[in-house]
Amino acid sequence: MSGPAENREALLDRIRAGACAGERLGAVDLSGCDLSGVNLRDARLSGAVLKGANLSGADLRGAFFDGADLREADLSNADLEFAVLGAADLSGADLSGANLQRANLVGTKAHGARFDGARMYYSRPGNADFRNASLRGSDIQRAIFRRANLSGADLRDATGEANFENASMEGILR
Numbered sequence: 001m002s003g004p005a006e007n008r009e010a011l012l013d014r015i016r017a018g019a020c021a022g023e024r025l026g027a028v029d030l031s032g033c034d035l036s037g038v039n040l041r042d043a044r045l046s047g048a049v050l051k052g053a054n055l056s057g058a059d060l061r062g063a064f065f066d067g068a069d070l071r072e073a074d075l076s077n078a079d080l081e082f083a084v085l086g087a088a089d090l091s092g093a094d095l096s097g098a099n100l101q102r103a104n105l106v107g108t109k110a111h112g113a114r115f116d117g118a119r120m121y122y123s124r125p126g127n128a129d130f131r132n133a134s135l136r137g138s139d140i141q142r143a144i145f146r147r148a149n150l151s152g153a154d155l156r157d158a159t160g161e162a163n164f165e166n167a168s169m170e171g172i173l174r
Helices: 004-016
Strands: none
Touching: none
């Protein structure tokens, strides 16, 4: 009979071997795991707990992270094109250099997160919480920040025209 720790290790082995792309993994707890460079393209991790996980350089294109806990996770240089992060918690996460083109970030909590140099072309961070987030040098061309809270956010050197309709922009750095 295998216990939760053995099941978790078996799952981690499968993920690291690239065998979980496109799979429904659900609300798994992978907190603090090193998943750098893994292929989870089109995987479904709705409600997953990845707090403090290292997903740097991972292929997460089209993956579903809606409602996931990604607080303080390292997603630097990860490819999240077309990913769904609706209502995910990215507070304190590092998404520097990440590809978030066309990603769904509606309702995401990204308080204090780093998006420095991220590619956010046509992403949808509407109704999201970007308070005190850093988007320095990011490409925000055609991003839709409608009704987002960007209070205290750092947008210095960000390029492109974004939609900030009804967004809270108090104290932003530009």
